[in-house]
Amino acid sequence: MKKALLILALALIGSAPLLLASGIGFTGLADNPLFREPSSDPYSFTSQLGIIRPADALSSPMEIMACVSDPETGKSSYVSLPIRSNAVSDPEYLNMKAGTSLGLLRTDLGFVKAELSLAGYINTVFEGFGGTDCLGLDGSYFLGFAIQGLDCLTLRFGLHHFSGHYGDEILETYYSTNSAVFEPFMSTIDVNGKTMNLSGPVQYVRDNSYLMSLSCDGPLGLRAYAQAELPRRESWIRPFAHVPSGYTNPSTHTDLIDRIGGSEAISADQKADENALKTGSSYRGWRLNGGLEWSVLLKDMTLLAGLDLQAHQDGQTAHQIGSYDPSRQWETELTATIAIMLKSALGARSLGLWASYHDGRFPLLNFFYQRTQCLSIGLRVY
């Protein structure tokens, strides 16, 4: 990563005088990036403030998955344990996301434009009941470049980071409910009346992946896009169950299944089994998404409708140790959005009142194992 950044910096510094001498125009910083963030993509680099209303009790995150091992057998597993002992009726959630996507050093050659891309967000969800506890916090960023041809076809490529975190208040309640006992070398937690060794709550990390995006603006206000994300061969991936075989960690350059499994206190034979299960398979922890958008200008406003489909290859692991099965389906997410946007209300940005239906993962990375069907409404900056 450092090498890549150094090469990029040197290339920029080295080529700047030549480019300047050539008379090609530059825009130092553009807040209307060539690759527009998709309106329905749950992982887009946008800002939003929304209320989430789950469709049913099963759609609300009332449990956290912990990595535990049986002290008798030494076998590890991921178990879902309740956050609190009392039931909550008709829960709602508040979603706050602060994000942006920018174009740097844009070059315009007429038929083709190119720029460096920088994007990121911090995302958090609060419970809309009780003490308004925070469920968690995500961080994501993107560093790369984008090229646009004929003002309609855009390609983006770069490195993409995902990191999930749990909320402090939720964890405290969770540990109390499940009688967790912490010690420097082995903590424990109560699972159905049995004391199990606790490695920690299951976390979601992709540090870093390659991300490639393609967008095409068609006639009649239509747009289609697709993105593919592939974890780098040398990167950090959590949880252990999602790690492909043959990957290495950036710190010691040793096997990643071994390294992440070690941090989750997985036994040597389970690590070997996981490796054997994935060796020779096509499993790489891919994330693919694609979508369609349609927009129409109505005086000073734009009406936008979008549909996004995500496919996660890590769904083939069933989010369990030793459960990878190449014949299992990829996990999918579907999001449909309708928005009324005030064009250029915020500089080059649009402010939108939006409503969406989502059938997929709960919108916090660490709760990837929580399927949810929900309706959301709120404000968003595109």
Add this chain to the structure above:
Amino acid sequence: MKRLMLAAALAALSISMLAASGLSFSPFCTDPAYQESASDPYSFSSKLAMQFSIGQSSAPMGIKAIIKDKVTGQSSYQYLEYRSMTSNALAYLNMKGGFSMGLARLSLDTDTWFPKLSLEANVAGYLNTVFCGFEKNDALGYDGSYFIGASLKVADIVALRFGLHHFSGHYGDEMLEKFYARNNASFSSSGNTIEYNGTEYTLSGLVEYVRDNSYLLGASVNLPFGFRIYTEAELPKNPSWLRPFIHVPADYENPVATDTGHPTLIDRIGGNTADGEQVSQDQLDAEQALKRTSEGSYKAWRIHAGLEWSKIWTKIGILASCDVQMHQDGQTLHTIGGYSKTNPWELEVTASLSAVFPDCIGASSLKITAEYHDGRFPLLNYFYQRSRYASIGFQVF
């Protein structure tokens, strides 16, 4: 009905006269009438900066927990480590995503002697987080803050803002896990425990910082030669939610009117409800009595002021600024029973120098900023952690 129609007609006539005389309306303005400050650690801006602690005592190596002696039943706030100090543990990464905007603006510009006026409804907010710049880049915590109010700008010189301001601090999950393991924390539905100096204590929780909500009043004046001065004062509402309990002023009301068992905010935040700090009633009464010695002067005020100088050419500029914060809650020494009217307010000083690239993100500027800070660590829950650091990075506001 006739009166109503007459009033409406008069209002319409006044508006059209005003419109003819220079009244205009603009929705959604990214150049809010009240400008954010470059050196204010709590400003509604976006930031990405590397932060280097000056000296090991400036780096947070632990957090304060609320613990209770099992024999005496007395509670105290104790600083417990979550990691050992190492020489490389001085670098941190600060990420803040924030904005400040006008939702709607009414402007009056008559081109006469009458000064230009802008009245605006405002909303602002940020999410702020700090990661360790060493080892596994653990998240130390994150903050949320927002402001809802209005501002008035006169003659493009004086700006005032007033509204409700929210602060809420949170700890990071990875750091908490290490903290609990290092201090042998044990959780159960009947009570949690933690080890401190080899003795087992009841763990009532972790010390948290909340202001939900406070009144915020700000004034800013543009002076000649590129200078600007500003000052803001923040006063927690009564009733409101305010943590930790030792920061609560005397005789503030419990916001939950139905909770008659805890008549004051000190009783509610420090007391035995599920969200309380489980402090014994005699300590709560003692805290109440101690705060009453202030004779109403202790209100957990936060006051800050600053001076900026800027010089903007067409595409680039320079901005130098200095901000001083004063926290009245420093008089509590952040310890149960520590309040004294004679204790000084806690001070924070921040000085920064920025290269400014104006209007490059909507009406916002991108700044490359170098900063020196002597004050609280830049996460709300670490208010008890004094920190001196130098930082360099990007700011957008």
